[in-house]
Amino acid sequence: xxxxxxxxxxxxxxxxxxxxxxxxxxxxxxxxxxxxxxxxxxxxxxxxxxxxxxxxxxxxxxxxxxxxxxxxxxxxxxxxxxxxxxxxxxxxxxxxxxxxxxxxxxxxxxxxxxxxxxxxxxxxxxxxxxxxxxxxxxxxxxxxxxxxxxxxxxxxxxxxxxxxxxxxxxxxxxxxxxxxxxxxxxxxxxxxxxxxxxxxxxxxxxxxxxxxxxxxxxxxxxxxxxxxxxxxxxxxxxxxxxxxxxxxxxxxxxxxxxxxxxxxxxxxxxxxxxxxxxxxxxxxxxxxxxx
Amino acid sequence: xxxxxxxxxxxxxxxxxxxxxxxxxxxxxxxxxxxxxxxxxxxxxxxxxxxxxxxxxxxxxxxxxxxxxxxxxxxxxxxxxxxxxxxxxxxxxxxxxxxxxxxxxxxxxxxxxxxxxxxxxxxxxxxxxxxxxxxxxxxxxxxxxxxxxxxxxxxxxxxxxxxxxxxxxxxxxxxxxxxxxxxxxxxxxxxxxxxxxxxxxxxxxxxxxxxxxxxxxxxxxxxxxxxxxxxxxxxxxxxxxxxxxxxxxxxxxxxxxxxxxxxxxxxxxxxxxxxxxxxxxxxxxxxxxxxxxxxxxxxxxxxxxxxxxxxxxxxxxxxxxxxxxxxxxxxxxxxxxxxxxxxxxxxxxxxxxxxxxxxxxxxxxxxxxxxxxxxxxxxxxxxxxxxxxxxxxxxxxxxxxxxxxxxxxxxxxxxxxxxxxxxxxxxxxxxxxxxxxxxxxxxxxxxxxxxxxxxxxxxxxxxxxxxxxxxxxxxxxxxxxxxxxxxxxxxxxxxxxxxxxxxxxxxxxxxxxxxxxxxxxxxxxxxxxxxxxxxxxxxxxxxxxxxxxxxxxxxxxxxxxxxxxxxxxxxxxxxxxxxxxxxxxxxxxxxxxxxxxxxxxxxxxxxxxxxxxxxxxxxxxxxxxxxxxxxxxxxxxxxxxxxxxxxxxxxxxxxxxxxxxxxxxx
Numbered sequence: 038x039x040x041x042x043x044x045x046x047x048x049x050x051x052x053x054x055x056x057x058x059x060x061x062x063x064x065x066x067x068x069x070x071x072x073x074x075x076x077x078x079x080x081x082x083x084x085x086x087x088x089x090x091x092x093x094x095x096x097x098x099x100x101x102x103x104x105x106x107x108x109x110x111x112x113x114x115x116x117x118x119x120x121x122x123x124x125x126x127x128x129x130x131x132x133x134x135x136x137x138x139x140x141x142x143x144x145x146x147x148x149x150x151x152x153x154x155x156x157x158x159x160x161x162x163x164x165x166x167x168x169x170x171x172x173x174x175x176x177x178x179x180x181x182x183x184x185x186x187x188x189x190x191x192x193x194x195x196x197x198x199x200x201x202x203x204x205x206x207x208x209x210x211x212x213x214x215x216x217x218x219x220x221x222x223x224x225x226x227x228x229x230x231x232x233x234x235x236x237x238x239x240x241x242x243x244x245x246x247x248x249x250x251x252x253x254x255x256x257x258x259x260x261x262x263x264x265x266x267x268x269x270x271x272x273x274x275x276x277x278x279x280x281x282x283x284x285x286x287x288x289x290x291x292x293x294x295x296x297x298x299x300x301x302x303x304x305x306x307x308x309x310x311x312x313x314x315x316x317x318x319x320x321x322x323x324x325x326x327x328x
Numbered sequence: 329x330x331x332x333x334x335x336x337x338x339x340x341x342x343x344x345x346x347x348x349x350x351x352x353x354x355x356x357x358x359x360x361x362x363x364x365x366x367x368x369x370x371x372x373x374x375x376x377x378x379x380x381x382x383x384x385x386x387x388x389x390x391x392x393x394x395x396x397x398x399x400x401x402x403x404x405x406x407x408x409x410x411x412x413x414x415x416x417x418x419x420x421x422x423x424x425x426x427x428x429x430x431x432x433x434x435x436x437x438x439x440x441x442x443x444x445x446x447x448x449x450x451x452x453x454x455x456x457x458x459x460x461x462x463x464x465x466x467x468x469x470x471x472x473x474x475x476x477x478x479x480x481x482x483x484x485x486x487x488x489x490x491x492x493x494x495x496x497x498x499x500x501x502x503x504x505x506x507x508x509x510x511x512x513x514x515x516x517x518x519x520x521x522x523x524x525x526x527x528x529x530x531x532x533x534x535x536x537x538x539x540x541x542x543x544x545x546x547x548x549x550x551x552x553x554x555x556x557x558x559x560x561x562x563x564x565x566x567x568x569x570x571x572x573x574x575x576x577x578x579x580x581x582x583x584x585x586x587x588x589x590x591x592x593x594x595x596x597x598x599x600x601x602x603x604x605x606x607x608x609x610x611x612x613x614x615x616x617x618x619x620x621x622x623x624x625x626x627x628x629x630x631x632x633x634x635x636x637x638x639x640x641x642x643x644x645x646x647x648x649x650x651x652x653x654x655x656x657x658x659x660x661x662x663x664x665x666x667x668x669x670x671x672x673x674x675x676x677x678x679x680x681x682x683x684x685x686x687x688x689x690x691x692x693x694x695x696x697x698x699x700x701x702x703x704x705x706x707x708x709x710x711x712x713x714x715x716x717x718x719x720x721x722x723x724x725x726x727x728x729x730x731x732x733x734x735x736x737x738x739x740x741x742x743x744x745x746x747x748x749x750x751x752x753x754x755x756x757x758x759x760x761x762x763x764x765x766x767x768x769x770x771x772x773x774x775x776x777x778x779x780x781x782x783x784x785x786x787x788x789x790x791x792x793x794x795x796x797x798x799x800x801x802x803x804x805x806x807x808x809x810x811x812x813x814x815x816x817x818x819x820x821x822x823x824x825x826x827x828x829x830x831x832x833x834x835x836x837x838x839x840x841x842x843x844x845x846x847x848x849x850x851x852x853x854x855x856x857x858x859x860x861x862x863x864x865x866x867x868x869x870x871x872x873x874x875x876x877x878x879x880x881x882x883x884x885x886x887x888x889x890x891x892x893x894x895x896x897x898x899x900x901x902x903x904x905x906x907x908x909x910x911x912x913x914x915x916x917x918x919x920x921x922x923x924x925x926x927x928x929x930x931x932x933x934x935x936x937x938x939x940x941x942x943x944x945x946x947x948x949x950x951x952x953x954x955x956x957x958x959x960x961x962x963x964x965x966x967x968x969x970x971x972x973x974x975x976x977x978x979x980x981x982x983x984x985x986x987x988x989x990x991x992x993x994x
Contacts (some may be wrong), residue, residue, distance in 0.1 A: 044333070051336070067347060074432075081428035084361055085487025088480060092370055092488075099369040099465030104617070108382065111618035114611065115830045122836070147838075189840055200840055206826065207670065207841045 122148070129190065130154045134161060135170070135219045142192030150188040150199070152180060163267060163310070166222040168289040171212055183209055228274060228305040233297045236306065239282035244323055246296075249281035252322035256315075263315040264294075274307050276300030283316060283323075292316040361480065364473075368481055369465040375489045375497050382619025382831055386599065388628045389672070389826065395599055398616035401512040402500040405492055408511055409526035414569035415535035416499060419560050421456040422567040424495065429457045429486035430479060457482040460498045504534060505541025518546060520586030528574065529581035532564065533557040546585055554582070597678030597688045598626050602824045609837075610828075619831040625672035625824055633940040634663045634675040638906075641933030642680050645908060648928075650919045659916060661908040661930075662689035663937065664807040668903050670841045671811070671820030675941075676804070687911075694786050694800035695907060699741075699758045699867075700885025700894040700926065701797030703813060703855055704779040706755055709766040710851045712774055717752035717854050717981040718959070718989055720966040721762045728768050728792055736792050738764040741886070741925075752979050753963045755858045756866035758884065760796055767795035781846045782809035783819065797885055803905040806896045811903035813856055813881070816950065817847030850953045850984050856881045857982045859897075860950075867927045868895060871935040878942060879949040882934070884926030890915040893929030899942055900950050906930040906937075955985045966990060 045051045128141040129148040184203040196215040200208045276298040284293035291310040298305045384397040438453035461481035504514035515523040536556035546553035561575040606615045665675040678688030709715045723746045728736040738760045754762040772790045788799040808822040828837040859881035862868045867884040882897020896905040908929045916924035963977040967990040
């Protein structure tokens with residue numbers, strides 16, 4: 038049933054219609070809406086609360102987050118550097134040999150080596166070989182008598198540099214070690230498969246074992262320990278001793294001796310180092326024996 | 329009746345249309361909120377976290393903190409003057425504590441003005457919260473979308489933070505100009521005090537700056553800043569924060585600005601060079617945001633002396649040249665001091681006034697060293713030709729043919745020729761013709777090699793004239809290279825920092841002082857002895873006249889056209905290079921139109937600096953190598969005095985054991 042709107046016919050009709058319940062309610066609601074908003078800011082609170090609830094899933098964008106990212110990047114870079122340094126430090130101070138130390142340091146990398154660790158690495162070398170790194174007297178002075186503050190190792194191409202540094206960061210002593218030299222030093226007393234005549238430097242000074250030992254045993258007893266400084270390697274070697282060679286060059290006051298064994302697995306040469314002057318005495322005896 | 333009815337009808341229509349529009353607006357607003365919300369930036373919690381970036385600190389070798397980098401000196405509200413808080417509230421948002429992020433009436437008014445203004449003027453109505461939202465997350469591009477997002481973020485800020493937190497964050501991040509961000513930094517930059525100590529006139533001045541930091545920069549536009557300050561004070565009166573009388577009294581005050589550090593730039597050529605090196609090594613993020621600690625080589629005492637000496641020296645140069653204060657162009661200068669025993673750079677000034685020109689002439693300006701380069705030639709000649717300080721040469725006109733170019737015909741500074749002369753005398757007097765003859769003998773390539781061995785890194789041309797300093801070098805290089813002479817041939821790489829640590833004190837980098845012998849000590853000693861003579865009786869004798877009497881050696885340098893005046897010299901412990909000249913092509917000429925030499929322009933600066941710098945050090949001379957002994961010779965014959973050359977100068981010369989006198993080399 039349709040009801041058509043008609044114009045009120047009197048003022049009272051108008052009045053009634055204007056102030057009808059519906060109009061008053063609508064007006065009041067609208068007024069309350071606006072007044073309450075101005076009074077209580079509920080719209081702001083509502084939207085604000087909604088945004089707070091979605092905060093965690095929103096992107097970290099904007100100028101201030103960029104600065105935050107730069108800080109994060111900086112911290113990550115620093116953390117990487119510090120961790121790398123720490124790894125290197127641990128590796129270096131746990132190294133069992135100089136070659137392990139060299140392997141753990143790439144060019145440009147550095148580490149502060151504990152004094153005790155340096156001593157341990159140094160003492161692990163065979164006495165005559167350790168001279169090639171630093172002579173014991175200098176080391177004693179550096180470690181116990183000088184103004185040494187710390188030992189600093191830096192990786193270089195193909196090796197390392199070891200700096201002995203005082204409190205003012207000045208280098209008191211600097212040693213450069215190439216990896217191949219270190220390996221040679223460390224393997225100086227390791228047996229080598231083969232025979233003496235194949236090793237350059239021994240040729241023309243190779244003697245049958247009997248002649249060699251006859252000449253050796255004729256030397257005064259106090260000289261013999263200087264000829265065979267570390268007999269352990271010889272004693273540990275299996276097989277029969279066939280020939281002995283004397284190297285044609287002295288290094289740091291020592292001359293290399295090669296002992297050729299006929300071992301079950303083939304010929305092996307064991308190297309020892311004798312003091313130069315003792316080897317010289319021995320050579321004189323050998324010449325006599327040879328005659 | 330009809331009129332009444334029509335009015336009722338219009339009213340009714342408007343009401344319903346309004347209602348519909350408001351409803352639609354609300355609905356679309358809600359939709360927009362949901363739609364845009366997902367792209368809004370996330371807010372950090374707590375809000376203050378955003379200003380907690382760690383500072384990188386640079387320390388001097390003497391222990392003082394030189395600078396904080398990436399600094400945001402956040403302070404809590406109770407560490408800020410109440411005057412400032414009131415001033416900023418009165419200026420920016422006096423109803424801050426009453427609204428929830430937006431000032432609705434002000435926004436409606438602004439909207440009305442914006443929409444109805446015929447000029448298209450955009451009326452601002454941002455609250456402090458909205459400004460904070462804008463500063464933290466949004467660009468300054470004015471778009472309605474950005475405005476709406478900014479409004480939403482400000483609602484969230486209000487919903488998640490207290491008013492105090494918002495205000496604190498706001499005052500710690502607003503820009504006041506001159507590089508000052510945050511009120512604490514601003515208080516320090518402009519007034520050299522903490523934010524807590526700001527007086528009412530100072531606080532009002534600061535509070536007026538964020539509106540336009542450049543236009544109201546008090547360092548440049550003090551009067552405008554004061555006018556703005558007065559507006560702030562009036563608003564404080566209107567907001568009821570202060571009385572009218574207090575405002576009037578404050579308006580009479582003229583806050584004194586701190587000019588020492590007029591902005592957040594480093595203010596130091598040394599720090600600029602250091603930071604550049606750090607950035608190249610670690611990147612900007614680590615340097616500015618990593619919170620690292622750098623222990624620089626700078627000695628603040630020496631740096632201060634260097635600053636004073638250079639300032640004084642350049643002012644004297646102004647006076648000598650008749651240049652007045654208001655002149656457009658003043659001579660510039662640079663000074664670098666290096667510890668000879670380590671290579672540590674102890675002081676570096678790269679110009680007359682950092683705030684006028686940040687160009688670091690100490691490390692960036694390559695200029696011809698003139699005769700200052702001769703020591704490299706002399707060392708080469710002593711070494712390669714077996715010369716010694718008593719070797720006799722002839723000061724005579726020289727014409728040296730140059731392949732593919734015009735003959736080289738160097739002239740002496742004095743335009744005269746003295747005939748036979750020993751090398752020591754020739755270097756002392758800086759005789760060019762003797763140097764030319766020597767470079768012809770040793771070859772320019774050998775001289776270049778020596779210079780490079782000593783640490784000159786700038787490209788050097790292998791031409792004869794290189795020996796007379798025609799290839800450009802920096803004062804930094806000269807100081808580094810001459811310090812090799814000071815150590816009698818031991819080279820230390822120059823460096824700017826000893827150590828870098830992270831925020832927890834873990835070492836990231838450490839400089840190890842490595843010595844490298846690059847020159848023969850005996851020959852270098854002979855050279856040093858000749859260079860001592862330069863200071864004692866030669867072109868650098870002004871140093872002795874000015875009262876510096878310690879053992880020192882050096883060499884003056886002046887370019888042919890008087891564009892550059894140098895003095896580089898050293899004691900056994902400190903090597904210092906001083907350069908003066910104009911940035912542009914302009915001669916250093918005094919009032920009488922006479923050229924200013926290194927001895928007149930640069931040596932006095934060197935002397936003034938050294939007198940202060942080494943004042944407290946024990947006196948010591950250069951050590952004489954074991955195989956060196958001294959002989960007295962006739963400065964003309966190079967032989968021991970035989971009584972025939974009466975009145976002729978005699979000189980004491982160092983000779984190596986195997987060297988003999990009276991062997992004429994020509």
